[in-house]
Amino acid sequence: MKIEVWSDFVCPFCYIGKRRLEQTLEPFPHRENVEVVFRSFELDPNAKKETPFSIHEIIAQKYGMSVEEAKRANADIGKQAEAIGLTFRFETMKPTNTFDAHRLAQYAKEKGKLHEVVERLFYAYFTESKRISDRDVLLELAEAAGLGRKEAESVLDGEHYAEQVRKEEAMAAQLGIRGVPFFVLNGKYAISGAQPVEVFRQALEKVWMEEQQSSSLPSLAEEGKTCTDGNCSID
Template structure:
């Protein structure tokens, strides 16, 4: 059973959606049979990494609101995150271009550690106030996951996995993804947005049941019985 998830590192609902999905998976008896693939999606490919700018200032600028209103909007998002056990440190977030981090996640996939890498990168951005558009930061995350630090550094200094990121984004356009997170179950059903855990569980169960229908019982003997219309009784 496959689940593809298009998301961006700087998207708060992507992290919240990840937690809500995980809460659903904790109740899903077949979770070990689920293969999750994280697909790249850049909300703003032209975004410039700005370590000196606060995320409050960036939001206010983009929304055309005051700094105080931007802070209020982020505080509200932080409250939503707390509901699923996440702590967003908006005061220390570093606005970044996420392309390098997406390439790193594709590298992590080759090591079978993409899901863990996704969690580490999201935590680095939203909670730890780290610059995830920095090679040193990603090398440290890779080393924490058991990757060879020299390999990670060497790979990120090239354009490796650029095509993989671009292909994910091309796929997103082909299937009409307009926002993230965007979840596709077994190429059959799509869920857009950070939906409640109950909905994720419902979809997981539906997809599993369709892929693994209960077998019809084998009839070993027949005898006198009443028909549906009662005509044989």
């Protein structure tokens, strides 16, 4: 089973959705047969790397609410995160552009370190209040995930993996994805948003059962003579 996850590293529900999916997969009896792939998606491709505005002020402006209302809304999201073991520090969060972070994730995917880098990027932004567009921050995260610093420097200093990021964003557009997180199971079923664990569990069981059923070829005739393991039916 393949699960593709479109998400952005500054999206709180993406981190919550990621953790809920992981909590669903942990007891899933066929976990070793499930491949999870994270895809690139930028909530705001035009976001600046640095802004004088807090996340509360940005949310207030975006949704036409007061800063106090934005703080309450973020506090509610923080409680949802806390319920699954995550810590969101909205007061010190550094809103930023995520394009380079996505390029680093694409590089990590090629090196077999995608999951380590994705988790570290989310944690750096939401818990450690790091600016994940900063070159030194990204290099620090790359090294911590087991990637070579010099190669990571080469990636970030050039335009490497930009095409891959844009390709996955184009895939999202073709699928009609306008919000994240967005989960696609086996290219057939979609789950939009940070759904409860029970929703993920039911989806996994449904797709797994269908996958097993589809692996059996329907017979167009009664069973005939066959040869198996070096022996042939001769009766």
